[in-house]
Amino acid sequence: MSNLESPRENLAKAAYQGLKQDIIQSHFEPGEKLLMSTLKTRYGLGVSPLREALSQLVVERLVTAESQRGFRVSPMSLAELKDIYDARAQLEGLIVELALARGDDMWEAGVVAAHHALAKVTQLDSVEDQLTHWDVRHQAFHRAVAAGCCSPQLLVVRQTLMDQAARYRYLWLRQTVFSEQALAVKQQEHQALFDAILARDPQAGAMMRDHLLSPVALITGILTEKGVR
Amino acid sequence: MSNLESPRENLAKAAYQGLKQDIIQSHFEPGEKLLMSTLKTRYGLGVSPLREALSQLVVERLVTAESQRGFRVSPMSLAELKDIYDARAQLEGLIVELALARGDDMWEAGVVAAHHALAKVTQLDSVEDQLTHWDVRHQAFHRAVAAGCCSPQLLVVRQTLMDQAARYRYLWLRQTVFSEQALAVKQQEHQALFDAILARDPQAGAMMRDHLLSPVALITGILTEKGVR
DNA sequence: TATATATAAAATGTCGACATTTTTTGTTAT
DNA sequence: ATAACAAAAAATGTCGACATTTTATATATA
Numbered sequence: 001m002s003n004l005e006s007p008r009e010n011l012a013k014a015a016y017q018g019l020k021q022d023i024i025q026s027h028f029e030p031g032e033k034l035l036m037s038t039l040k041t042r043y044g045l046g047v048s049p050l051r052e053a054l055s056q057l058v059v060e061r062l063v064t065a066e067s068q069r070g071f072r073v074s075p076m077s078l079a080e081l082k083d084i085y086d087a088r089a090q091l092e093g094l095i096v097e098l099a100l101a102r103g104d105d106m107w108e109a110g111v112v113a114a115h116h117a118l119a120k121v122t123q124l125d126s127v128e129d130q131l132t133h134w135d136v137r138h139q140a141f142h143r144a145v146a147a148g149c150c151s152p153q154l155l156v157v158r159q160t161l162m163d164q165a166a167r168y169r170y171l172w173l174r175q176t177v178f179s180e181q182a183l184a185v186k187q188q189e190h191q192a193l194f195d196a197i198l199a200r201d202p203q204a205g206a207m208m209r210d211h212l213l214s215p216v217a218l219i220t221g222i223l224t225e226k227g228v229r
Numbered sequence: 230m231s232n233l234e235s236p237r238e239n240l241a242k243a244a245y246q247g248l249k250q251d252i253i254q255s256h257f258e259p260g261e262k263l264l265m266s267t268l269k270t271r272y273g274l275g276v277s278p279l280r281e282a283l284s285q286l287v288v289e290r291l292v293t294a295e296s297q298r299g300f301r302v303s304p305m306s307l308a309e310l311k312d313i314y315d316a317r318a319q320l321e322g323l324i325v326e327l328a329l330a331r332g333d334d335m336w337e338a339g340v341v342a343a344h345h346a347l348a349k350v351t352q353l354d355s356v357e358d359q360l361t362h363w364d365v366r367h368q369a370f371h372r373a374v375a376a377g378c379c380s381p382q383l384l385v386v387r388q389t390l391m392d393q394a395a396r397y398r399y400l401w402l403r404q405t406v407f408s409e410q411a412l413a414v415k416q417q418e419h420q421a422l423f424d425a426i427l428a429r430d431p432q433a434g435a436m437m438r439d440h441l442l443s444p445v446a447l448i449t450g451i452l453t454e455k456g457v458r
Numbered sequence: 459t460a461t462a463t464a465t466a467a468a469a470t471g472t473c474g475a476c477a478t479t480t481t482t483t484g485t486t487a488t
Numbered sequence: 489a490t491a492a493c494a495a496a497a498a499a500t501g502t503c504g505a506c507a508t509t510t511t512a513t514a515t516a517t518a
Contacts, residue, residue, distance in 0.1 A: 151319070297501075
């Protein structure tokens with residue numbers, strides 16, 4: 001039989017992953033009530049693992065809990081957009097500066113590899129595949145850069161902010177990946193970042209902050225379009 | 230009857246608060262197994278709210294979960310001590326620099342008030358009261374400073390790292406508060422920080438980083454004494 | 459029509475029960 | 489003794505049931 005050494009994950013973990021995915025990809029709308037009856041049928045699970053998963057997502061601020069009134073998807077707002085992106089930009093700037101000071105040869109090698117892979121993303125058939133394909137390598141590039149800070153704690157914090165930004169980020173992603181021009185601009189920014197980082201240019205931190213803040217204007221427009229305040 | 234407008238918190242919240250308190254104050258030792266039977270009798274609750282609370286503490290990294298093997302208190306280590314304090318110092322340094330750039334008059338007023346209160350901590354009867362009393366104002370001072378960064382997200386992240394550091398911090402606190410000399414040194418550091426911040430001295434960030442890193446040596450000694458590697 | 463009140467329906471949060479898995483204990487064999 | 493295995497005990501994780509609370513609906517009142 002297969003799965004000889006499988007540690008058998010508990011159902012709460014499955015619920016956590018499914019819920020997180022569905023919230024980030026807007027299968028559940030911002031502010032939407034998360035009915036237990038709905039979740040039970042959707043994931044085929046009882047309330048116990050679902051509540052555990054929801055409790056975790058509350059800590060990650062993707063879900064909001066109101067005592068005796070259950071859970072809802074955390075609402076989105078322009079204020080939160082600005083706040084999250086500001087915090088991400090400042091944190092990532094700090095992390096880059098630390099990486100410049102602390103990163104070793106193996107870190108540099110990882111950055112070079114990730115940058116190379118990102119620059120070579122090929123056109124694919126499916127649009128959804130194209131999106132995923134580019135984004136996977138894009139995120140991998142940034143993660144490779146961040147790794148140089150040599151701080152597991154800061155990397156965890158960074159990932160938490162990333163997860164929280166994911167819903168907003170996704171809006172930007174759809175507009176960017178399918179625009180030749182937008183993609184070219186990003187390509188240039190990544191090249192400039194890459195050069196500055198390898199040269200240990202003290203300006204790399206500031207460049208990273210600007211790079212991360214650049215999508216805010218576009219996302220603000222999309223949200224306003226949708227009536228989000 | 231009283232409690233006319235009480236929203237009636239759910240039991241998971243009580244479990245969360247009790248568990249967090251008990252872990253931070255080392256009622257449960259680092260690495261200790263958290264038996265459901267023990268927790269049920271200690272808090273007088275069923276498994277459901279307990280598991281929800283534990284799930285949240287896993288996200289906050291105070292508790293570790295192993296599938297099908299329950300929960301244990303996250304172990305403490307010298308590596309984690311260094312990592313947490315490094316991350317805290319870097320983050321708080323960043324936050325101070327942002328506060329210098331963004332803080333307004335009301336922020337300054339809050340800092341002045343908190344600093345004044347901290348400087349005036351009086352000797353109390355009980356040693357435990359003395360400890361709590363000083364630490365409450367100490368934390369309030371740092372919080373008042375941090376508030377100037379105008380980033381709710383960064384402040385949440387900051388608090389998370391604080392909570393994670395709490396067990397280590399407590400070790401330092403006991404040694405410091407009861408030493409006239411150590412307390413005087415801290416008093417000087419706070420005064421210097423205060424002056425630099427109000428003067429918007431660009432060095433304030435670096436000072437804050439050093440201030441936060443200073444307990445590491447002492448805590449390392451205490452942990453080594455205890456056999457923690 | 460609007461507002462308040464009573465009633466019904468639905469949903470949340472918690473517990474106890476139970477199947478499954480892990481851990482301990484006891485037994486036997488090398 | 490130590491190791492391998494079997495049996496017993498203990499613990500985890502999940503579900504269904506149920507009390508409590510919230511929400512929706514119907515009815516009465518001004």
